[in-house]
Amino acid sequence: MADPRVAAVNNVLAVLDGRSLDHVLAVATAADERDRALAAELSFGVCRWYRRLDALISLLLQKPFKNKDRDLHVLLLVGAYQLLYSRIPPHAAVSSVVEASRGLGKAWASKLVNGVLRRLQREHAALEQRVDTDAATRFAQPDWLYQAIVAAWPAQAERILTALQGRPPMVLRVALNKIGMEDYLARLTAQGLGARAHPTVPSALVLDSAVAVDRLPGFEQGLVSVQDAGAQLAASCLDLQPGQRVLDACAAPGGKTLDILQSVDGLQVTALDVDAERLQRVAQNLRRGGVQADLQAGDAAQPQHADWGQVRYDRILVDAPCSATGVMRRHPDIRLLRRASDLPELAQRQSTILSALWGLLVPGGRLLYVTCSLLPAENAQQVEAFLACHADAQSVELPTVPGTPCGEGVQLLPGIDDTDGFYYAALHKVPVS
Numbered sequence: 459m460a461d462p463r464v465a466a467v468n469n470v471l472a473v474l475d476g477r478s479l480d481h482v483l484a485v486a487t488a489a490d491e492r493d494r495a496l497a498a499e500l501s502f503g504v505c506r507w508y509r510r511l512d513a514l515i516s517l518l519l520q521k522p523f524k525n526k527d528r529d530l531h532v533l534l535l536v537g538a539y540q541l542l543y544s545r546i547p548p549h550a551a552v553s554s555v556v557e558a559s560r561g562l563g564k565a566w567a568s569k570l571v572n573g574v575l576r577r578l579q580r581e582h583a584a585l586e587q588r589v590d591t592d593a594a595t596r597f598a599q600p601d602w603l604y605q606a607i608v609a610a611w612p613a614q615a616e617r618i619l620t621a622l623q624g625r626p627p628m629v630l631r632v633a634l635n636k637i638g639m640e641d642y643l644a645r646l647t648a649q650g651l652g653a654r655a656h657p658t659v660p661s662a663l664v665l666d667s668a669v670a671v672d673r674l675p676g677f678e679q680g681l682v683s684v685q686d687a688g689a690q691l692a693a694s695c696l697d698l699q700p701g702q703r704v705l706d707a708c709a710a711p712g713g714k715t716l717d718i719l720q721s722v723d724g725l726q727v728t729a730l731d732v733d734a735e736r737l738q739r740v741a742q743n744l745r746r747g748g749v750q751a752d753l754q755a756g757d758a759a760q761p762q763h764a765d766w767g768q769v770r771y772d773r774i775l776v777d778a779p780c781s782a783t784g785v786m787r788r789h790p791d792i793r794l795l796r797r798a799s800d801l802p803e804l805a806q807r808q809s810t811i812l813s814a815l816w817g818l819l820v821p822g823g824r825l826l827y828v829t830c831s832l833l834p835a836e837n838a839q840q841v842e843a844f845l846a847c848h849a850d851a852q853s854v855e856l857p858t859v860p861g862t863p864c865g866e867g868v869q870l871l872p873g874i875d876d877t878d879g880f881y882y883a884a885l886h887k888v889p890v891s
Protein backbone atom coordinates (compact mmCIF):
# COMPACT_ATOMS: atom_id res chain seq x y z
CA MET A 459 0.00 0.00 0.00
CA ALA A 460 1.39 3.43 -0.93
CA ASP A 461 2.55 5.61 1.94
CA PRO A 462 0.23 8.70 1.91
CA ARG A 463 3.26 11.04 2.19
CA VAL A 464 4.87 9.38 -0.82
CA ALA A 465 1.56 9.62 -2.67
CA ALA A 466 1.34 13.33 -1.77
CA VAL A 467 4.87 13.91 -3.08
CA ASN A 468 3.98 12.24 -6.38
CA ASN A 469 0.73 14.22 -6.62
CA VAL A 470 2.48 17.55 -6.05
CA LEU A 471 5.23 16.64 -8.52
CA ALA A 472 2.54 15.93 -11.12
CA VAL A 473 1.04 19.38 -10.47
CA LEU A 474 4.49 20.96 -10.82
CA ASP A 475 4.67 19.18 -14.18
CA GLY A 476 1.45 20.93 -15.22
CA ARG A 477 -1.35 18.51 -14.36
CA SER A 478 -4.40 19.58 -12.37
CA LEU A 479 -4.66 18.22 -8.84
CA ASP A 480 -8.27 17.16 -9.39
CA HIS A 481 -7.16 15.03 -12.32
CA VAL A 482 -4.22 13.58 -10.42
CA LEU A 483 -6.40 12.68 -7.42
CA ALA A 484 -9.12 11.19 -9.63
CA VAL A 485 -6.70 8.62 -11.00
CA ALA A 486 -4.90 8.03 -7.66
CA THR A 487 -5.20 4.54 -6.28
CA ALA A 488 -4.93 3.63 -2.61
CA ALA A 489 -6.52 0.58 -1.12
CA ASP A 490 -7.26 2.29 2.16
CA GLU A 491 -9.84 5.11 2.23
CA ARG A 492 -8.09 6.90 5.11
CA ASP A 493 -4.72 6.80 3.34
CA ARG A 494 -6.33 8.26 0.25
CA ALA A 495 -7.96 11.04 2.26
CA LEU A 496 -4.67 11.86 4.01
CA ALA A 497 -2.74 11.91 0.73
CA ALA A 498 -5.38 14.26 -0.72
CA GLU A 499 -5.30 16.55 2.33
CA LEU A 500 -1.49 16.77 2.21
CA SER A 501 -1.51 17.38 -1.55
CA PHE A 502 -4.10 20.16 -1.24
CA GLY A 503 -2.25 21.69 1.70
CA VAL A 504 1.18 21.67 0.06
CA CYS A 505 -0.24 23.22 -3.12
CA ARG A 506 -2.09 25.86 -1.08
CA TRP A 507 1.03 26.86 0.84
CA TYR A 508 3.67 25.84 -1.69
CA ARG A 509 5.51 29.12 -2.02
CA ARG A 510 5.71 29.75 1.72
CA LEU A 511 6.75 26.18 2.54
CA ASP A 512 9.32 26.33 -0.24
CA ALA A 513 10.78 29.56 1.15
CA LEU A 514 11.04 28.06 4.64
CA ILE A 515 12.67 24.83 3.50
CA SER A 516 15.05 26.68 1.17
CA LEU A 517 16.35 28.63 4.18
CA LEU A 518 17.23 25.36 5.86
CA LEU A 519 19.03 23.66 2.98
CA GLN A 520 22.71 24.36 2.50
CA LYS A 521 22.32 23.74 -1.22
CA PRO A 522 19.31 22.93 -3.36
CA PHE A 523 18.60 19.33 -4.35
CA LYS A 524 19.55 18.18 -7.83
CA ASN A 525 16.64 17.83 -10.22
CA LYS A 526 16.64 14.05 -9.86
CA ASP A 527 16.03 14.50 -6.13
CA ARG A 528 13.27 17.10 -6.33
CA ASP A 529 10.99 14.45 -4.79
CA LEU A 530 12.99 14.95 -1.58
CA HIS A 531 12.47 18.68 -1.76
CA VAL A 532 8.70 18.16 -2.08
CA LEU A 533 8.82 15.60 0.71
CA LEU A 534 10.33 18.28 2.97
CA LEU A 535 7.44 20.57 2.01
CA VAL A 536 5.04 17.80 3.04
CA GLY A 537 6.90 17.60 6.36
CA ALA A 538 6.78 21.37 6.81
CA TYR A 539 3.06 21.37 6.03
CA GLN A 540 2.47 18.65 8.62
CA LEU A 541 4.44 20.61 11.22
CA LEU A 542 2.94 24.03 10.58
CA TYR A 543 -0.58 23.45 9.30
CA SER A 544 -1.82 20.07 10.52
CA ARG A 545 -2.85 18.61 13.83
CA ILE A 546 -0.39 15.75 13.44
CA PRO A 547 1.78 15.76 16.59
CA PRO A 548 5.27 17.11 15.79
CA HIS A 549 7.03 13.85 16.55
CA ALA A 550 4.81 11.93 14.11
CA ALA A 551 4.93 14.80 11.59
CA VAL A 552 8.70 14.38 11.37
CA SER A 553 9.03 10.61 11.73
CA SER A 554 6.38 9.85 9.09
CA VAL A 555 8.28 11.95 6.57
CA VAL A 556 11.63 10.41 7.48
CA GLU A 557 9.97 7.04 6.91
CA ALA A 558 8.61 8.25 3.56
CA SER A 559 12.13 9.09 2.38
CA ARG A 560 12.71 5.34 2.52
CA GLY A 561 9.43 4.82 0.67
CA LEU A 562 10.83 7.01 -2.10
CA GLY A 563 13.84 4.67 -2.26
CA LYS A 564 16.09 7.37 -0.81
CA ALA A 565 16.97 6.07 2.63
CA TRP A 566 20.35 7.83 2.25
CA ALA A 567 18.52 11.15 2.76
CA SER A 568 16.65 10.23 5.93
CA LYS A 569 19.17 11.90 8.23
CA LEU A 570 19.06 15.10 6.22
CA VAL A 571 15.24 15.06 6.17
CA ASN A 572 15.15 14.50 9.90
CA GLY A 573 17.67 17.29 10.57
CA VAL A 574 15.90 19.88 8.40
CA LEU A 575 12.48 19.19 9.90
CA ARG A 576 13.75 19.15 13.48
CA ARG A 577 15.32 22.54 12.88
CA LEU A 578 12.10 23.85 11.38
CA GLN A 579 10.26 22.58 14.44
CA ARG A 580 12.67 24.41 16.77
CA GLU A 581 13.10 27.64 14.83
CA HIS A 582 9.84 28.01 12.98
CA ALA A 583 8.75 31.29 14.60
CA ALA A 584 11.88 33.18 13.54
CA LEU A 585 11.95 31.51 10.13
CA GLU A 586 8.30 32.29 9.48
CA GLN A 587 8.86 35.90 10.42
CA ARG A 588 11.73 36.06 7.95
CA VAL A 589 9.89 34.64 4.95
CA ASP A 590 6.75 36.64 5.70
CA THR A 591 8.51 39.94 5.13
CA ASP A 592 7.69 39.25 1.48
CA ALA A 593 3.93 39.66 1.18
CA ALA A 594 3.50 37.38 -1.85
CA THR A 595 5.32 34.62 0.05
CA ARG A 596 3.18 35.24 3.13
CA PHE A 597 0.06 34.62 1.02
CA ALA A 598 1.78 31.86 -0.96
CA GLN A 599 1.01 33.47 -4.30
CA PRO A 600 3.27 33.93 -7.32
CA ASP A 601 4.47 37.54 -7.60
CA TRP A 602 2.43 38.29 -10.73
CA LEU A 603 -0.83 37.05 -9.23
CA TYR A 604 -0.27 38.75 -5.90
CA GLN A 605 0.40 42.01 -7.72
CA ALA A 606 -2.59 41.57 -10.03
CA ILE A 607 -4.97 41.01 -7.08
CA VAL A 608 -3.59 44.00 -5.17
CA ALA A 609 -3.82 46.20 -8.27
CA ALA A 610 -7.40 45.12 -9.00
CA TRP A 611 -8.72 45.23 -5.42
CA PRO A 612 -6.45 47.48 -3.36
CA ALA A 613 -8.95 48.01 -0.54
CA GLN A 614 -9.98 44.35 -0.31
CA ALA A 615 -6.72 42.58 -1.23
CA GLU A 616 -5.68 41.58 2.30
CA ARG A 617 -9.06 39.95 2.98
CA ILE A 618 -9.20 38.27 -0.43
CA LEU A 619 -5.69 36.86 -0.13
CA THR A 620 -6.35 35.66 3.41
CA ALA A 621 -9.58 33.96 2.33
CA LEU A 622 -7.83 32.27 -0.59
CA GLN A 623 -5.57 30.51 1.93
CA GLY A 624 -8.53 29.13 3.87
CA ARG A 625 -10.40 25.88 3.50
CA PRO A 626 -13.67 26.45 1.69
CA PRO A 627 -16.93 25.34 3.28
CA MET A 628 -19.12 22.78 1.56
CA VAL A 629 -22.08 24.70 0.16
CA LEU A 630 -25.35 23.28 -1.14
CA ARG A 631 -27.82 24.70 -3.61
CA VAL A 632 -31.30 23.74 -2.56
CA ALA A 633 -33.66 23.21 -5.49
CA LEU A 634 -36.25 25.64 -4.14
CA ASN A 635 -38.81 24.58 -6.73
CA LYS A 636 -38.79 21.14 -5.09
CA ILE A 637 -38.39 21.85 -1.38
CA GLY A 638 -38.41 24.91 0.90
CA MET A 639 -35.27 26.00 2.71
CA GLU A 640 -36.73 25.38 6.19
CA ASP A 641 -37.90 21.90 5.20
CA TYR A 642 -34.52 20.96 3.81
CA LEU A 643 -32.73 22.33 6.88
CA ALA A 644 -35.01 20.16 9.02
CA ARG A 645 -34.10 17.12 6.93
CA LEU A 646 -30.42 17.88 7.41
CA THR A 647 -30.88 18.27 11.16
CA ALA A 648 -32.72 14.94 11.32
CA GLN A 649 -29.68 13.43 9.63
CA GLY A 650 -27.40 14.98 12.28
CA LEU A 651 -25.93 17.52 9.86
CA GLY A 652 -25.57 21.19 10.86
CA ALA A 653 -25.89 24.02 8.34
CA ARG A 654 -26.65 27.73 8.11
CA ALA A 655 -28.47 29.69 5.46
CA HIS A 656 -26.13 31.81 3.36
CA PRO A 657 -26.54 35.52 4.23
CA THR A 658 -27.12 36.77 0.68
CA VAL A 659 -27.80 33.88 -1.69
CA PRO A 660 -31.33 32.57 -1.00
CA SER A 661 -30.79 29.03 -2.35
CA ALA A 662 -27.48 28.43 -0.55
CA LEU A 663 -26.85 26.40 2.61
CA VAL A 664 -23.40 26.31 4.17
CA LEU A 665 -22.69 23.00 5.90
CA ASP A 666 -20.86 23.04 9.25
CA SER A 667 -18.53 20.39 7.88
CA ALA A 668 -18.06 18.58 4.62
CA VAL A 669 -19.76 15.20 4.14
CA ALA A 670 -19.95 12.62 1.40
CA VAL A 671 -22.86 13.46 -0.93
CA ASP A 672 -24.58 10.15 -0.21
CA ARG A 673 -25.24 11.44 3.31
CA LEU A 674 -27.20 14.41 1.95
CA PRO A 675 -30.96 13.78 2.08
CA GLY A 676 -32.47 13.80 -1.39
CA PHE A 677 -29.17 14.23 -3.21
CA GLU A 678 -29.90 11.42 -5.65
CA GLN A 679 -33.34 12.90 -6.29
CA GLY A 680 -31.83 16.29 -7.17
CA LEU A 681 -33.16 18.13 -4.08
CA VAL A 682 -29.70 19.60 -3.56
CA SER A 683 -26.46 20.05 -5.46
CA VAL A 684 -23.00 20.88 -4.21
CA GLN A 685 -22.26 24.34 -5.58
CA ASP A 686 -20.55 27.40 -4.14
CA ALA A 687 -23.01 30.18 -3.29
CA GLY A 688 -21.33 32.46 -5.82
CA ALA A 689 -22.09 29.97 -8.60
CA GLN A 690 -25.80 29.84 -7.73
CA LEU A 691 -26.81 33.14 -9.28
CA ALA A 692 -26.81 32.39 -12.99
CA ALA A 693 -30.44 31.32 -13.24
CA SER A 694 -31.74 34.42 -11.45
CA CYS A 695 -29.57 36.70 -13.63
CA LEU A 696 -30.93 35.15 -16.82
CA ASP A 697 -34.51 36.29 -16.12
CA LEU A 698 -35.86 33.02 -17.51
CA GLN A 699 -39.43 32.57 -18.81
CA PRO A 700 -41.19 29.29 -19.62
CA GLY A 701 -40.76 28.14 -23.21
CA GLN A 702 -37.52 30.03 -23.87
CA ARG A 703 -34.63 28.57 -25.81
CA VAL A 704 -31.46 28.71 -23.74
CA LEU A 705 -27.88 28.02 -24.79
CA ASP A 706 -25.55 27.10 -21.94
CA ALA A 707 -22.38 27.50 -23.96
CA CYS A 708 -19.66 26.25 -21.58
CA ALA A 709 -21.78 23.83 -19.63
CA ALA A 710 -19.68 21.07 -18.10
CA PRO A 711 -19.95 19.71 -15.46
CA GLY A 712 -23.48 21.08 -15.57
CA GLY A 713 -23.98 22.76 -12.18
CA LYS A 714 -25.53 25.83 -13.77
CA THR A 715 -27.39 23.84 -16.43
CA LEU A 716 -29.22 21.95 -13.70
CA ASP A 717 -29.91 25.18 -11.80
CA ILE A 718 -31.41 26.73 -14.94
CA LEU A 719 -33.59 23.70 -15.67
CA GLN A 720 -34.76 23.48 -12.07
CA SER A 721 -35.63 27.15 -11.82
CA VAL A 722 -38.28 27.41 -14.58
CA ASP A 723 -40.38 24.69 -16.23
CA GLY A 724 -40.63 24.25 -19.96
CA LEU A 725 -37.26 25.63 -21.05
CA GLN A 726 -35.52 24.24 -24.14
CA VAL A 727 -31.91 24.08 -23.07
CA THR A 728 -28.90 23.25 -25.22
CA ALA A 729 -25.84 22.42 -23.11
CA LEU A 730 -22.65 22.80 -25.09
CA ASP A 731 -19.08 22.04 -24.10
CA VAL A 732 -15.91 21.63 -26.10
CA ASP A 733 -14.90 18.67 -23.94
CA ALA A 734 -17.04 15.68 -24.90
CA GLU A 735 -15.85 13.66 -21.91
CA ARG A 736 -16.87 16.35 -19.44
CA LEU A 737 -20.32 16.43 -21.08
CA GLN A 738 -20.95 13.04 -19.48
CA ARG A 739 -20.86 14.80 -16.13
CA VAL A 740 -23.57 17.14 -17.39
CA ALA A 741 -25.66 14.12 -18.35
CA GLN A 742 -25.19 12.61 -14.86
CA ASN A 743 -26.15 15.86 -13.16
CA LEU A 744 -29.28 16.30 -15.26
CA ARG A 745 -30.32 12.68 -14.73
CA ARG A 746 -30.05 13.20 -10.99
CA GLY A 747 -32.29 16.24 -11.24
CA GLY A 748 -34.75 14.40 -13.51
CA VAL A 749 -34.46 17.07 -16.21
CA GLN A 750 -33.33 17.07 -19.83
CA ALA A 751 -31.29 19.16 -22.20
CA ASP A 752 -29.89 18.77 -25.68
CA LEU A 753 -26.20 17.97 -25.05
CA GLN A 754 -23.76 19.05 -27.73
CA ALA A 755 -20.00 18.72 -27.99
CA GLY A 756 -18.54 21.66 -29.84
CA ASP A 757 -16.54 24.85 -29.79
CA ALA A 758 -18.57 27.85 -28.67
CA ALA A 759 -16.29 30.06 -30.77
CA GLN A 760 -17.35 28.24 -33.95
CA PRO A 761 -21.11 28.05 -34.30
CA GLN A 762 -21.05 28.47 -38.11
CA HIS A 763 -21.21 24.81 -39.19
CA ALA A 764 -22.78 23.24 -36.12
CA ASP A 765 -26.46 22.33 -35.76
CA TRP A 766 -26.69 24.17 -32.44
CA GLY A 767 -25.25 27.21 -34.23
CA GLN A 768 -28.23 27.40 -36.63
CA VAL A 769 -30.71 28.05 -33.79
CA ARG A 770 -31.51 31.46 -32.28
CA TYR A 771 -31.66 31.65 -28.49
CA ASP A 772 -33.60 33.85 -26.07
CA ARG A 773 -30.95 33.43 -23.40
CA ILE A 774 -27.26 32.55 -23.63
CA LEU A 775 -25.03 31.74 -20.68
CA VAL A 776 -21.29 32.05 -21.27
CA ASP A 777 -19.60 30.60 -18.20
CA ALA A 778 -16.29 31.24 -19.84
CA PRO A 779 -13.01 29.36 -19.60
CA CYS A 780 -10.86 31.62 -17.41
CA SER A 781 -7.90 31.79 -15.04
CA ALA A 782 -10.04 30.33 -12.22
CA THR A 783 -8.25 32.68 -9.82
CA GLY A 784 -11.54 33.14 -7.93
CA VAL A 785 -11.73 29.48 -6.96
CA MET A 786 -8.23 29.02 -5.55
CA ARG A 787 -9.74 28.04 -2.20
CA ARG A 788 -11.14 24.92 -3.86
CA HIS A 789 -8.40 24.48 -6.44
CA PRO A 790 -5.20 25.54 -4.67
CA ASP A 791 -3.09 24.15 -7.52
CA ILE A 792 -4.22 27.10 -9.70
CA ARG A 793 -1.48 29.27 -8.19
CA LEU A 794 1.11 26.73 -9.36
CA LEU A 795 -0.40 26.03 -12.76
CA ARG A 796 -1.34 29.51 -13.98
CA ARG A 797 1.20 31.83 -15.61
CA ALA A 798 0.88 35.56 -16.23
CA SER A 799 1.41 34.74 -19.89
CA ASP A 800 -1.85 32.67 -19.92
CA LEU A 801 -3.97 35.77 -19.46
CA PRO A 802 -3.80 37.37 -22.93
CA GLU A 803 -4.69 34.03 -24.53
CA LEU A 804 -7.60 33.46 -22.14
CA ALA A 805 -8.90 36.99 -22.68
CA GLN A 806 -8.69 36.47 -26.45
CA ARG A 807 -10.61 33.19 -26.18
CA GLN A 808 -13.33 34.81 -24.06
CA SER A 809 -13.67 37.68 -26.49
CA THR A 810 -13.91 35.31 -29.49
CA ILE A 811 -16.60 33.21 -27.79
CA LEU A 812 -18.60 36.29 -26.80
CA SER A 813 -18.57 37.73 -30.32
CA ALA A 814 -19.36 34.38 -31.96
CA LEU A 815 -22.36 33.72 -29.71
CA TRP A 816 -23.78 37.25 -29.85
CA GLY A 817 -25.01 36.49 -33.37
CA LEU A 818 -27.11 33.59 -32.00
CA LEU A 819 -29.05 35.77 -29.57
CA VAL A 820 -32.51 36.97 -30.62
CA PRO A 821 -33.12 40.75 -30.55
CA GLY A 822 -34.49 41.49 -27.09
CA GLY A 823 -32.57 38.48 -25.70
CA ARG A 824 -30.07 38.37 -22.87
CA LEU A 825 -26.52 37.03 -22.69
CA LEU A 826 -25.02 36.39 -19.27
CA TYR A 827 -21.23 36.40 -19.07
CA VAL A 828 -19.75 34.69 -16.01
CA THR A 829 -16.22 33.86 -14.91
CA CYS A 830 -14.63 32.53 -11.76
CA SER A 831 -11.80 35.02 -12.13
CA LEU A 832 -10.73 37.92 -9.92
CA LEU A 833 -8.93 39.71 -12.72
CA PRO A 834 -10.47 42.69 -14.57
CA ALA A 835 -8.86 41.70 -17.90
CA GLU A 836 -11.20 38.69 -17.97
CA ASN A 837 -14.15 40.50 -16.42
CA ALA A 838 -15.15 44.17 -16.54
CA GLN A 839 -12.52 45.05 -19.14
CA GLN A 840 -13.69 42.18 -21.32
CA VAL A 841 -17.30 43.35 -21.16
CA GLU A 842 -16.37 47.01 -21.64
CA ALA A 843 -14.42 46.09 -24.78
CA PHE A 844 -17.41 44.08 -26.03
CA LEU A 845 -19.83 46.94 -25.45
CA ALA A 846 -17.48 49.35 -27.21
CA CYS A 847 -17.68 47.38 -30.46
CA HIS A 848 -21.28 46.07 -30.34
CA ALA A 849 -23.70 48.94 -30.74
CA ASP A 850 -26.67 46.60 -30.23
CA ALA A 851 -25.47 45.51 -26.76
CA GLN A 852 -26.57 47.20 -23.54
CA SER A 853 -25.50 46.23 -20.08
CA VAL A 854 -28.25 45.18 -17.63
CA GLU A 855 -28.28 45.73 -13.84
CA LEU A 856 -28.07 42.56 -11.78
CA PRO A 857 -29.92 43.24 -8.52
CA THR A 858 -29.75 39.59 -7.39
CA VAL A 859 -25.92 39.53 -7.35
CA PRO A 860 -24.77 40.74 -3.93
CA GLY A 861 -21.12 41.58 -4.80
CA THR A 862 -18.99 44.63 -5.51
CA PRO A 863 -19.85 46.79 -8.57
CA CYS A 864 -16.76 47.07 -10.80
CA GLY A 865 -17.47 49.24 -13.81
CA GLU A 866 -19.52 46.89 -15.98
CA GLY A 867 -20.84 43.90 -14.05
CA VAL A 868 -20.60 42.72 -10.46
CA GLN A 869 -17.74 40.93 -8.73
CA LEU A 870 -18.08 38.48 -5.86
CA LEU A 871 -14.96 38.35 -3.73
CA PRO A 872 -13.75 35.60 -1.38
CA GLY A 873 -13.29 37.03 2.10
CA ILE A 874 -15.88 39.74 1.43
CA ASP A 875 -18.97 37.99 0.10
CA ASP A 876 -18.81 34.57 1.79
CA THR A 877 -18.39 33.03 -1.68
CA ASP A 878 -15.69 32.06 -4.12
CA GLY A 879 -14.68 34.77 -6.57
CA PHE A 880 -17.12 35.15 -9.47
CA TYR A 881 -17.90 37.82 -12.01
CA TYR A 882 -21.35 38.38 -13.56
CA ALA A 883 -22.38 40.72 -16.37
CA ALA A 884 -25.62 40.64 -18.36
CA LEU A 885 -25.99 42.06 -21.86
CA HIS A 886 -29.29 42.92 -23.51
CA LYS A 887 -29.56 42.78 -27.31
CA VAL A 888 -31.32 45.91 -28.44
CA PRO A 889 -34.01 45.12 -31.05
CA VAL A 890 -33.51 47.01 -34.30
CA SER A 891 -36.47 49.32 -34.93
Ligand SMILES: C[S@@+](CC[C@H](N)C(=O)[O-])C[C@H]1O[C@@H](n2cnc3c(N)ncnc32)[C@H](O)[C@@H]1O
Nearest residue numbers: 708709710711712713714731732757758777779
Ligand atom coordinates in the same frame (compact mmCIF):
# COMPACT_ATOMS: atom_id res chain seq x y z
C1 LIG B 1 -16.05 27.32 -15.84
S1 LIG B 1 -16.29 25.81 -16.63
C2 LIG B 1 -18.04 25.73 -16.74
C3 LIG B 1 -18.73 25.33 -15.46
C4 LIG B 1 -20.20 25.01 -15.68
N1 LIG B 1 -20.91 26.08 -16.34
C5 LIG B 1 -20.92 24.69 -14.38
O1 LIG B 1 -21.55 25.55 -13.81
O2 LIG B 1 -20.85 23.54 -13.94
C6 LIG B 1 -15.85 26.19 -18.27
C7 LIG B 1 -16.15 25.11 -19.28
O3 LIG B 1 -15.93 25.68 -20.57
C8 LIG B 1 -15.54 24.65 -21.42
N2 LIG B 1 -14.95 25.29 -22.60
C9 LIG B 1 -13.72 25.83 -22.74
N3 LIG B 1 -13.56 26.33 -23.98
C10 LIG B 1 -14.73 26.12 -24.63
C11 LIG B 1 -15.19 26.41 -25.93
N4 LIG B 1 -14.40 27.02 -26.82
N5 LIG B 1 -16.43 26.03 -26.27
C12 LIG B 1 -17.24 25.40 -25.38
N6 LIG B 1 -16.84 25.10 -24.12
C13 LIG B 1 -15.62 25.46 -23.76
C14 LIG B 1 -14.60 23.82 -20.57
O4 LIG B 1 -14.50 22.50 -21.10
C15 LIG B 1 -15.29 23.87 -19.22
O5 LIG B 1 -16.10 22.73 -19.05
